[in-house]
């Protein structure tokens with residue numbers, strides 16, 4: 698894995714800081730609809746969608762030296778060390794011509810959050826949080842049909858536990874800073890997006906004012 702922060706990562710960080718990107722973290726349990734709603738936000742509000750899970754799965758497929766480690770962690774529903782995920786997120790932000798990003802499924806634990814802040818110095822504009830019952834999320838994951846190795850009942854249970862124990866404290870941290878925009882994600886897709894639109898429109902108004 699090399700040293701904690703290698704020269705290439707530091708150089709990428711410097712370029713990223715100069716870009717001063719707008720970042721919205723999109724959080725919520727597995728199957729709460731993060732990816733689905735991000736696709737809608739991209740179409741309406743001109744953000745670039747970066748899913749930490751998608752980037753990690755692409756890294757496995759690319760045959761990277763970390764591939765096997767990432768694959769094993771995903772199968773167990775564990776959180777990959779932030780060093781790996783942050784590097785992927787930084788590179789994706791730099792490769793994109795955009796300066797507005799939805800970062801979906803990150804930060805997923807305190808280590809992710811603190812490291813991202815320390816490395817990139819980026820504070821999210823706000824955190825979009827999708828609230829949904831485990832019963833409904835489980836139903837959605839079991840019928841997602843994307844051929845994912847982690848959408849089986851054993852791994853789903855582990856992911857729910859990690860979500861409650863490790864990811865909810867991150868949501869609570871941002872809540873204490875007044876940054877969380879909570880959405881009822883149990884409703885049909887179109888209704889959830891109406892609530893999401895209200896959040897992004899209010900944000901646009903604030904920027905314009």
Ligand SMILES: Nc1ncnc2c1ncn2[C@@H]1O[C@H](COP(=O)(O)OP(=O)(O)O)[C@@H](O)[C@H]1O
Nearest residue numbers: 727728729730731732733837841884885886889
């Ligand atoms: N509001 C919703 N109601 C019903 N099904 C949904 C809703 N939002 C998403 N889905 C479906 O649930 C599954 C999980 O959604 P996804 O966006 O992949 O969630 P996440 O990225 O949070 O895991 C997908 O098959 C998706 O089509």
Ligand SMILES: Nc1ccn([C@@H]2O[C@H](COP(=O)(O)OP(=O)(O)O)[C@@H](O)[C@H]2O)c(=O)n1
Nearest residue numbers: 727728749750771774775776777802803805
């Ligand atoms: N910040 C992150 C995000 C995802 N992951 C891993 O990737 C898996 C799938 O994440 P995902 O965001 O694609 O999953 P969903 O919430 O979309 O169902 C997680 O269960 C973790 O094993 C991670 O290690 N660190």
Ligand SMILES: [Mg+2]
Nearest residue numbers: 731732748750
């Ligand atoms: Mg997803």
